[in-house]
Amino acid sequence: MSQALVIVAHGSHLNPESSTPTYDHADTVREVGAFDEVRVGFWKEEPHFREVLRTVDAEEAYVVPLFISEGYFTEEVIPRELRLEDWDEAAWDSDGTSATSVTLTATDTGQRVHYCGPAGTHDAMTDVIVRRAESVTGDPDVGPGFGLAVVGHGTKRNENSAKAIQYHADRIRERGRFDEVRDLYMDEDPEVDDVTDFFETEDVIVVPLFVADGYHTQEDIPEDMGLTDDYRTGWETPAVVDGHRIWYAGAVGTEALMADVLLERAADAGADVGDAVQRVRELTRVGGESADRDAGAPTADD
Amino acid sequence: MSATDGPAADERVTVSDEAVAALVAAAENGGVDFDGLRAVSEGDGYRFETPEMTRAGLTESEFRDACTNHPEYVDNWYFFEGGDRSPADRAFLRWLEDGDAESWDVPTRYDALREGVARSWGQVAVTAMLGAGGRRYELRHEDDLGTPLPDLERHEDPLAARDLVKHDDRGRYRPLKTAPSLPTGWAFVGLDGRACTRALDLIYPATVANWHLEREGDLDVNHWRETMERQSGIYSVIKTWDRGEGYEHVNWVAEACCDDSQCLKRREWGYDDETELDVDGGDGEFPCREPCSLVVAAARKWTRLEGQQPRTYEFELTPGEKEQVEAIIDAVADGRVDDIREADIYEGGNRYRTRFLRAKRMDDTGRLCGVPTDPEEGSEDD
Structure with a gap:
């Protein structure tokens, strides 16, 4: 029976680059040929969540949300708009970062949908953050002598948002690769504005846990950290702030290795992906064929 | 209806081995009757028939020859019926x-x-x-x-x-x-x-x-009411715009967003399953089955704006200025602003004309004729 991967993402009415990482990762998955079809659907673009499944011929669809955390979109909007029959967020039995997958039927198309947890909370996402640190420094062995800040939006809208940040920061810290690892936030303590206060190391890599580049990652955060007075004039990488060298990575979701997380989500849900995971990891490594893809995109509109 | 770069007119169709093999299999498995081509395996051999000719009692080899000699019929069948097309x-x-x-x-x-x-x-x-x-x-x-x-x-x-x-x-x-x-x-x-x-x-x-889906009679249309009822989060406010006082507001939305000048889909949704809208749904080839995310996002803003009560303001404008305000609204609504020529001061929406109107009729804080939005105080900005 043929199988499809359907990546669902936010998209934007305003920012043309919001969809770029989604398309790029879909292309990477296509390249390794693990699925008969790879499709993308959006909340703010077309095909909309509402209609993406009817563009899929396969009767078996693995739906992976390209979102950072569990919450409103993964638990309410996406299942509703995909018309997943008998969806219940309890089916994921998640503590906020542990959603896996549940198999349901889409009532309008009759397809079997393996609805997966978001990319952002998968364990493989930890590797993407580390890979992002490698690509922004251009050093596949970066770690010793460096601090790493994982930056999230904060908890005001969704407590699981901070849980996902903490989860990955903890995992990276446990590996002992970087001298220091901190989780920082845009709108609560510890705030990314004061990034240099939290690190002893001279070099600090800052990786925002966002899907796409846009207002927050390309305007807010660079200005708040003091990389630049005006985002429009750009900034150096690294930029010197208070005697620290700040290596600002931009949205983690633009990292080519994100395609691996999408694949692993689907594989965990039962998709037959063969050796695709390994091939994507090779394809997207620093210096690999797809690793230089970059993308930008905000989700300033809700 | 001819393209400029079509193939040469003498191009002959050749039929692929896969197509012939598929037709042999289909002939043996119940037969084929498609666009004039009939092919079937009968007791005394294969039968190959088009509106122009009939051959019966064929061996498989003769049947394959017939296929090769009538490539258009076989190609036509194989293209539409032979693959796993949706x-x-x-x-x-x-x-x-x-x-x-x-x-x-x-x-x-x-x-x-x-x-x-x-x-x-x-x-x-x-x-x-x-x-x-x-x-x-x-x-x-x-x-x-x-x-x-x-x-x-x-x-x-x-x-x-x-x-x-x-x-x-x-x-x-x-x-x-x-x-x-x-x-x-x-x-x-x-x-x-x-x-x-x-x-x-x-x-x-x-x-x-x-x-x-529409051609098959299976299009799942979701009308305005059910679509807005479904919204949540920051969009859940939209349902409060439906106050049981009719659907004129939805007419305005559709006229603003769904007209053929704005979207090529043909709007098939109405206010609810019993109430069509009064504005034209358009002539597009493909249907629109529910209010899209742009309509939903705009409706949220309109829900807030339309919650305001009308007030009576007094502005002093010359007849020409009143007509200019109307011309500006038309130009923006019809997307013509960029088409108004730089020096075309006959157009109300011309930049110089509009700057003159602003210089004359708006005060330092941008208020039309100096009239405060909120009469109680200075101004109110949403």
Whole structure:
């Protein structure tokens, strides 16, 4: 029976680059040929969540949300708009970062949908953050002598948002690769504005846990950290702030290795992906064929 | 209806070994009756029949020869019936060739394909033609039909459509794929049937699927009321805009957003399943089955704005200034602002005219005629 991967993402009415990482990762998955079809659907673009499944011929669809955390979109909007029959967020039995997958039927198309947890909370996402640190420094062995800040939006809208940040920061810290690892936030303590206060190391890599580049990652955060007075004039990488060298990575979701997380989500849900995971990891490594893809995109509109 | 760059008129159809093998199998498995071709395995051998000829009692080898000698019939059958095409794609590819002559026989159909058969899907001209390997498709903006192919940016990979349609000819982002602002200057060439529908699905997502559902009588229309009832989060406020006082507000939304000048889908949703809207749904080929995300986002803003009570303001304008305000609204609403020439001071929406009006009638804080928005205090800004 043929199988499809359907990546669902936010998209934007305003920012043309919001969809770029989604398309790029879909292309990477296509390249390794693990699925008969790879499709993308959006909340703010077309095909909309509402209609993406009817563009899929396969009767078996693995739906992976390209979102950072569990919450409103993964638990309410996406299942509703995909018309997943008998969806219940309890089916994921998640503590906020542990959603896996549940198999349901889409009532309008009759397809079997393996609805997966978001990319952002998968364990493989930890590797993407580390890979992002490698690509922004251009050093596949970066770690010793460096601090790493994982930056999230904060908890005001969704407590699981901070849980996902903490989860990955903890995992990276446990590996002992970087001298220091901190989780920082845009709108609560510890705030990314004061990034240099939290690190002893001279070099600090800052990786925002966002899907796409846009207002927050390309305007807010660079200005708040003091990389630049005006985002429009750009900034150096690294930029010197208070005697620290700040290596600002931009949205983690633009990292080519994100395609691996999408694949692993689907594989965990039962998709037959063969050796695709390994091939994507090779394809997207620093210096690999797809690793230089970059993308930008905000989700300033809700 | 002929394309400018069609294949040579003397191009002969050759039928593939796969097609012949598939027809042999189909003849043995119940037989084929499609567009005039009849093929079946009977007690005394195979039968191969077209409107022009009948041969019966054939050996398999003779049957294969008959296939080779009548390649158009076999190619035609194999193209539409032989593969694993989705029903929607198959129906669409048939529709492309039906044109105004649904009763085309196969020789007429193939003569037309040699010339190239073009139909519009939104602003895309889809031309079906014969090329090496059978039917091939070319897509371009319908305004580019007269443009020589070398003058267009040519593509063969359907995925290229994603970037092509992202911005209009003025470089502005197109958040609505079915807005009538498809950029010009490109062509997809040499597409097979699958690549053709794939490219269209990236240019106008889900339009073929919904068009097919509609033709089959299965289109799942969701009207305004149920769509807004479904909204949550920051959009849940929209349902409060429906106050049981009629649907005039939804008429305004549809007139603003869903008119053919704004979107090429044909609006099939109404206020609810018993109440159609009073404004035209449009003439598009493909249907719109529910208010889209742009309508929902705009409706949220209008819900807030329309919650305000009207007030009586007193402004002093000359008759010419009143008409100029109307002209400015028209120019913005019709997207004509960029077309008003720099020195055309006869147009109310001309920049100099508008700057003059502002200099004369607005105070330092941008208030029209100095009138505060909120009479109690200075001004109120939403």
